[in-house]
Amino acid sequence: MNKIFAVALKDLTRSFRSAFALIFMFAIPLLVPLLFLVMFGNLADEEQGFELPVTQVVVVNLDEGGAGFEQAMTNLPGGMETDSLGALVVRVLQSPDFGDLIAVRLETEPATARSLVDNQEAGVAIIIPADFSAQYAAFDGQAVLEFYQDPTLTIGPGVVKSILNQFMDGLSGARIAVTVSLARLEANDPAVIGQVIEAYMAAQQQDGPSAARLDVRTPVQDGPARSPVLVIVGMVMGAMLLFYAYYTGVATGQGILQEDEQLTLPRLFTTPTPPASILIGKFLGVLLTVTVQVIVLLIAARLIFRVDWGSPEAIAMTIVCVILNASAFGIFLNSLLKSTRQGGVLFGGVLTVTTWIGLLPIFVGFAGGSNPMIDSISLSMPQGWIGRMLLDSIANASLGQIALSGAVSLAWTALFFTIGIWRFGRRYV
Amino acid sequence: MKAIEVTNLHKAFGETRAVIGVNFTVEQGEIFSLLGPNGAGKTTTISMLSCLLRPDDGDALILGHSLRKDPMGVKSVLGVVPQEIALYDDLSASENLTFWGKMYGLRGAALKARVNEVLEIIGLTDRARDRIKKYSGGMKRRVNIGVALLHKPKIIYMDEPTVGIDPQSRRSILDSVLALKSEGTTVLYTTHYMEEAQELSDHIAIMDHGKLIAAGTHNELVRIVGEADRITLSLNAESARLIEAWKRTRGVQQVDAEDGNLTLLVDDSNQVLPRLFEAAAASDVRITSVDIQEPDLEVVFLHLTGRALRD
Ligand SMILES: Nc1ncnc2c1ncn2[C@@H]1O[C@H](COP(=O)(O)OP(=O)(O)OP(=O)(O)O)[C@@H](O)[C@H]1O
Ligand SMILES: [Mg+2]
Numbered sequence: 006m007n008k009i010f011a012v013a014l015k016d017l018t019r020s021f022r023s024a025f026a027l028i029f030m031f032a033i034p035l036l037v038p039l040l041f042l043v044m045f046g047n048l049a050d051e052e053q054g055f056e057l058p059v060t061q062v063v064v065v066n067l068d069e070g071g072a073g074f075e076q077a078m079t080n081l082p083g084g085m086e087t088d089s090l091g092a093l094v095v096r097v098l099q100s101p102d103f104g105d106l107i108a109v110r111l112e113t114e115p116a117t118a119r120s121l122v123d124n125q126e127a128g129v130a131i132i133i134p135a136d137f138s139a140q141y142a143a144f145d146g147q148a149v150l151e152f153y154q155d156p157t158l159t160i161g162p163g164v165v166k167s168i169l170n171q172f173m174d175g176l177s178g179a180r181i182a183v184t185v186s187l188a189r190l191e192a193n194d195p196a197v198i199g200q201v202i203e204a205y206m207a208a209q210q211q212d213g214p215s216a217a218r219l220d221v222r223t224p225v226q227d228g229p230a231r232s233p234v235l236v237i238v239g240m241v242m243g244a245m246l247l248f249y250a251y252y253t254g255v256a257t258g259q260g261i262l263q264e265d266e267q268l269t270l271p272r273l274f275t276t277p278t279p280p281a282s283i284l285i286g287k288f289l290g291v292l293l294t295v296t297v298q299v300i301v302l303l304i305a306a307r308l309i310f311r312v313d314w315g316s317p318e319a320i321a322m323t324i325v326c327v328i329l330n331a332s333a334f335g336i337f338l339n340s341l342l343k344s345t346r347q348g349g350v351l352f353g354g355v356l357t358v359t360t361w362i363g364l365l366p367i368f369v370g371f372a373g374g375s376n377p378m379i380d381s382i383s384l385s386m387p388q389g390w391i392g393r394m395l396l397d398s399i400a401n402a403s404l405g406q407i408a409l410s411g412a413v414s415l416a417w418t419a420l421f422f423t424i425g426i427w428r429f430g431r432r433y434v
Numbered sequence: 435m436k437a438i439e440v441t442n443l444h445k446a447f448g449e450t451r452a453v454i455g456v457n458f459t460v461e462q463g464e465i466f467s468l469l470g471p472n473g474a475g476k477t478t479t480i481s482m483l484s485c486l487l488r489p490d491d492g493d494a495l496i497l498g499h500s501l502r503k504d505p506m507g508v509k510s511v512l513g514v515v516p517q518e519i520a521l522y523d524d525l526s527a528s529e530n531l532t533f534w535g536k537m538y539g540l541r542g543a544a545l546k547a548r549v550n551e552v553l554e555i556i557g558l559t560d561r562a563r564d565r566i567k568k569y570s571g572g573m574k575r576r577v578n579i580g581v582a583l584l585h586k587p588k589i590i591y592m593d594e595p596t597v598g599i600d601p602q603s604r605r606s607i608l609d610s611v612l613a614l615k616s617e618g619t620t621v622l623y624t625t626h627y628m629e630e631a632q633e634l635s636d637h638i639a640i641m642d643h644g645k646l647i648a649a650g651t652h653n654e655l656v657r658i659v660g661e662a663d664r665i666t667l668s669l670n671a672e673s674a675r676l677i678e679a680w681k682r683t684r685g686v687q688q689v690d691a692e693d694g695n696l697t698l699l700v701d702d703s704n705q706v707l708p709r710l711f712e713a714a715a716a717s718d719v720r721i722t723s724v725d726i727q728e729p730d731l732e733v734v735f736l737h738l739t740g741r742a743l744r745d
Pocket of ligand 1: 447471473475477594
């Protein structure tokens with residue numbers, strides 16, 4: 006037992022002595038999200054985390070209002086000073102909560118607003134039609150507003166869209182509340198409609214704005230507010246962490262072949278140590294190296310980029326699965342090789358291809374989308390299940406919600422370990 | 435009990451028969467050398483005796499432990515110095531020794547003390563904290579040996595520990611082998627330098643093409659060739675005719691021509707040399723240098739194989 010640990014600790018020491026390995030294990034995975042941040046955000050405000058450049062928004066509110074809204078204002082003590090749903094939209098956008106993200110400018114002519122966007126003086130134009138409130142009040146109507154954006158921008162308009170989405174979701178909720186209230190009151194008093202909406206919106210506003218909508222796959226949305234850039238940086242960081250965990254698994258798994266070629270493995274076999282203990286020690290060395298790397302990256306990402314990895318149980322479970330799977334994968338792949346000279350195939354081919362396929366959903370996620378087909382392709386790779394666990398965990402999933410992915414990844418792990426141990430065992434023991 | 439008793443060891447790698455029916459016995463506390471040229475099968479023999487290679491046939495008892503039945507018992511009484519340096523060059527000498535000490539079952543304070551002792555023995559206390567990769571070839575060789583000393587094994591195998599190093603390091607290694615013997619350690623030593631075998635060994639086995647061709651003390655081996663002398667000559671021109679003439683000359687046992695040098699085995703150089711000069715003059719060839727040597731292992735090897743034991 007002592008000898009197993011001696012071998013593993015020796016390998017751990019050696020892993021962290023190589024400058025080359027350190028670059029791949031820590032520097033690159035942290036550098037990529039950093040570049041991302043520099044490109045899309047800035048590090049200026051320490052308190053708030055990272056910020057986007059402020060998006061210029063032009064709003065043209067043509068809403069003529071509808072019965073009830075004006076009264077609602079008067080009926081509610083301290084109520085919002087709005088006379089139409091359109092005005093409410095404007096108020097939401099102008100809210101100081103979003104001051105860091107968007108700057109609102111009011112215009113009266115839709116054409117002017119659009120040309121401002123065309124001339125790139127504004128990133129987004131929002132045109133609220135005259136019948137916006139009326140359509141909303143009509144129970145079979147559909148309130149639609151025009152969202153006109155600069156096609157060259159993605160993040161800024163995305164932020165505005167997510168604010169609007171949040172608000173519109175709130176409105177649909179309010180409409181259900183209105184319907185229910187009306188059913189109960191058996192009355193069609195416009196003032197009541199106005200009141201209910203106001204009360205509902207006020208309640209919504211207390212929760213604060215959330216931009217989590219950008220987080221497309223989010224299954225649960227009860228987390229605290231997050232900046233969209235941070236969510237993206239979190240995803241980039243997650244992708245890097247996973248990719249380089251597998252890289253480290255494969256690279257340190259190669260240590261068995263290297264020791265064979267550098268003749269220290271045969272020498273180990275001349276010591277009174279059972280060959281199985283030597284191999285187990287080598288496997289444990291891989292596991293410990295990946296463990297240290299993943300935990301350091303996880304904490305560094307939290308401290309440097311304020312990445313929110315999700316609930317402690319979920320991320321802990323995810324991390325255990327990552328470490329086991331990446332280590333087993335490395336041992337398995339190396340067990341298929343005759344010598345380290347074939348190692349290039351592993352790094353250039355198998356490792357890169359399988360990991361990128363597995364992590365595709367994360368990259369699709371950056372673009373703000375999700376694609377069921379890509380999801381299922383990615384799940385053909387063990388890294389796909391791991392990636393999914395991590396994404397879900399970042400999106401605040403509970404332990405139960407990642408349990409299936411965890412179980413599948415553990416099954417892969419067991420398969421890799423079995424084949425790896427069997428092949429290496431047959432070769433050396 | 436014998437330190438090492440080898441019976442009928444065989445090992446082939448595909449078509450190559452590396453070791454063919456080797457038998458020998460090593461007494462406790464002696465230095466026993468396997469002397470042979472490149473490819474003779476020395477390393478293959480040592481590998482089998484340290485349980486790294488499974489013999490195709492035969493067995494050996496190492497202090498009574500059978501290679502086949504009790505490999506762990508064998509390994510626990512052995513220290514092995516491999517021919518190639520087998521160390522972690524990204525670790526320091528002291529880290530290497532500490533790690534290998536653990537592999538030999540040492541722990542804690544005893545391990546620490548022993549590592550320091552071994553560093554003294556190999557003369558690297560000053561450089562103990564430097565990584566091996568910054569060491570010279572000779573220093574690496576010394577650490578390579580140090581590893582095998584850690585657990586004070588009863589038997590040490592040293593496979594060509596002096597290859598490719600400066601004379602000073604070589605001397606210190608030979609002295610440490612003699613020191614081991616004086617402490618009662620049994621040493622199985624392989625080399626292709628006959629001077630080393632001659633200086634160190636109580637017994638020598640000469641190996642060639644996988645077989646032991648002779649074994650005994652230095653004096654016993656030399657007696658095989660009788661009172662023969664070895665004459666090394668160089669000529670100003672190559673002459674097959676002269677070599678043929680010499681082979682027929684009375685008192686010449688053997689003529690071996692390689693790389694422009696001629697090595698002759700003769701009964702008594704005093705009598706034979708004038709005849710050699712005569713024949714050379716008759717063939718119009720000048721002898722440009724002559725070197726006469728009393729019988730030694732080189733002569734024995736030449737006598738037994740018809741070839742010189744060259745570096
Ligand atoms: N692993 C192997 N696979 C194939 N052939 C081998 C292997 N090891 C040794 N041989 C062959 O076996 C023969 C004996 O080799 P060995 O290494 O035992 O010689 P040696 O006496 O130690 O030589 P040297 O002085 O060069 O170290 C050689 O012909 C060598 O090519
Ligand atoms: Mg050899």
